[in-house]
Amino acid sequence: MGEPVNPDITAVQLPEVPNGAGATIQTPERADLRPEHINDAVIRLAGNSQDGIQSAGAFLARLAGRSDQDVMTYMTIPSTISGGPSIFQVRIGTGEVLSAGDEADFLVAFYQHSYQDHLSFLKEGGVLLYDSDNVEPDLDDKRFVYLGVPITGLTVEALGGTAKDKGKNMFVLGLIAKIFHLDVDKLKKLIGEKFAGKDESIVNTALMGFQAGYNYPVGNFISTVYKFEHVEKKPGAPDQITMDGNQALAYGLLAGGVRYGAGYPITPWSSVMEILRSELPKYGGLFVQSEDELAAVSTALGFSLAGYLPVTGSAGPGISLKTEAIGWASMAEMPIIIINVQRGGPSTGLPTNVEQSDLHQAIFGGHGDSPRVVLAAKTVEDCFYIAVEAAGIARKYSTPVFILSDTSLATRIEAFDEPKLEELMQNPHPDLTTRPDSFKPYDLNRITQHVPPGVRLMDGKYPLVTGLEHDEMGHPTGSPKLHMAMTAKRRTKLQKLAEELPVPKV
The missing domain is CATH 3.40.50.970 (Thiamin diphosphate (ThDP)-binding fold, Pyr/PP domains)
Structure with a gap:
């Protein structure tokens, strides 16, 4: 993800300043912060399956696709109905992406276990974004850049207490959009498409959570934000x-x-x-x-x-x-x-x-x-x-x-x-053409083509379809000679298929 961020810089939340009316205000974001252009980034979201991290990661992946970038994802989910630890990893690149990445440039930890289990996957110099309401990292470990945000508390503040477990993913998506200078309009459109057909309040809640995360002044707490190199679409190139x-x-x-x-x-x-x-x-x-x-x-x-x-x-x-x-x-x-x-x-x-x-x-x-x-x-x-x-x-x-x-x-x-x-596109309709005289559905000298019910057979002899070994009309038989011939027929047609297949490129 470009040059490593200075590992000696640890982001610590600045104190909020009382505004005289009992409420608090956040200090304005730095105006001198300029994005570092990057070609590739691996982002890992680590939390529980109930947090909707798969949805947040999928939004990032689909945004990349619509921005003519290459993308690949990897996810794990627990097999228990009650849920449990889960991750979603997305790799976005302006060039060809051939894997989801072995190490993360950017790790989001929702819980203490997320931090402990996945810190080893974070590159030295990488950014750890953690929910400071739930995670206590070792800030003495200078290998990483730390960005602590009270994700749970700010989500509750933005959406109300009942939404804290359902809106954190959208809040984090907003944070990531800000840090990586992502296309906000396209992301909002994707969110609207995802929840299309549902109650309007669901769409509005998701957008509110996203906007709250996007509005958070991350520039006050980290020395670098990022922006993917612009991909120029070649004239005549197909859409992705x-x-x-x-x-x-x-x-x-x-x-x-x-x-x-x-x-x-x-x-x-x-x-x-x-x-x-x-x-x-x-x-x-x-x-x-x-x-x-x-x-x-x-x-x-x-x-x-x-x-x-x-x-x-x-x-x-x-x-x-x-x-x-x-x-x-x-x-x-x-x-x-x-x-x-x-x-x-x-x-x-x-x-x-x-x-x-x-x-x-x-x-x-x-x-x-x-x-x-x-x-x-x-x-x-x-x-x-x-x-x-x-x-x-x-x-x-x-x-x-x-x-x-x-x-x-x-x-x-x-x-x-x-x-x-x-x-x-292939023709989905059955072949109902009339079959000529002396037609045999299981002719030993040709590849079988199933005859659907209702097809006209000119000689009036209609075949049987059975799991028993059969003769050329589908009638059951116990003849060893015919069984050998039919077995060879079923094998031979696949040998003909093998002859048609191109030689694999090595």
Whole structure:
């Protein structure tokens, strides 16, 4: 974050001066304070999950995206319903940002445990902003710059006693906006968009908390404030969009022509489901919240049977429960997308922690010889495009396709170029074209294409769809020779897919 701030300067609150009427006034802010221009900063907010630090951090990340800056975030949340210690880290840069950062330039500590647990992540010369109502730092440690602000008390003063636990995040957002010379108008617009549709008093309370923090005279207590270098947008450059990995997956599915799906809530998959529940009806579709995981995948397969490409998803424990029905999809050669937003395991494991340990489950998680396609996203941007790719593969090869993401990608916010949707959008409608004479849905000499109910077959012979091994018309068979031929057929089509894939760049 530029040159280190002088670690010998410790910011201590100046005394407030009585104004003669019993109230107190703050000394005016220094007029000679000029911002230091920086290219990159890592800001870590440390508190409890109930403090709304994820919302404050998300505002910073989305502001960066709208300002044509690069951004990447990292967050942790407790797995207990009652909440607990949590962080949100955002890295903003005027150049390419490839990680959320190992060390923080700027640490906000809401509580004593936040200070104690995260001071080791603060760079030497970095700034510690702490709530002086709750935190007592070791001011003899001259490695850092200390900025103590009575955040809790000033939030209560600005918003009233009932808002102290719900407005501190907005007060801190205002402080950060002041220290880093952020675009206040854009931030206020983001706040308004976040709470759009809610009672007007909620928006006003959030804006009041933000303005109170922004008005605090931080310039009296630190020797340096900061300003990100201006990013000149190149002529013809695309606009940026800012979202997290789960949002990218959901909107990628929409671009891929997915209009139906079913799921059951589980961390960290749930927000994909919530977005689809909201967005799919706008496109004439439907997302069903089922009573359990088996019902969810079975409902999704019902949509597939009707001729539509569906999606279902979960985390590792839920995928385990879906396994039998996914095997049915492999045998019946039904197109379906299965998303696994991975978390720590086995069993209930670590519901809110990062772990990429379900690859074996995705590739081999089923009985019998049932090869499947497995795609894994590497970035938030990749989450969008890999969902579009999965839709194309599932349709073309009439097969289940797994998408692997993880908790880190699910919650990480990044900015990337707006996709060219007119080039990506796929047809969501089922293929209802008439099938010619002698049509065989499971023809051994071609790739299966599922025939939705209602399609006219000229020879009048309608196929069956079953999880039993079958002949070329879908009728059950116990023939070892035919079983070997069908098994080879299901494997061969994925070998053809492998031949079409480009060689990975190393």
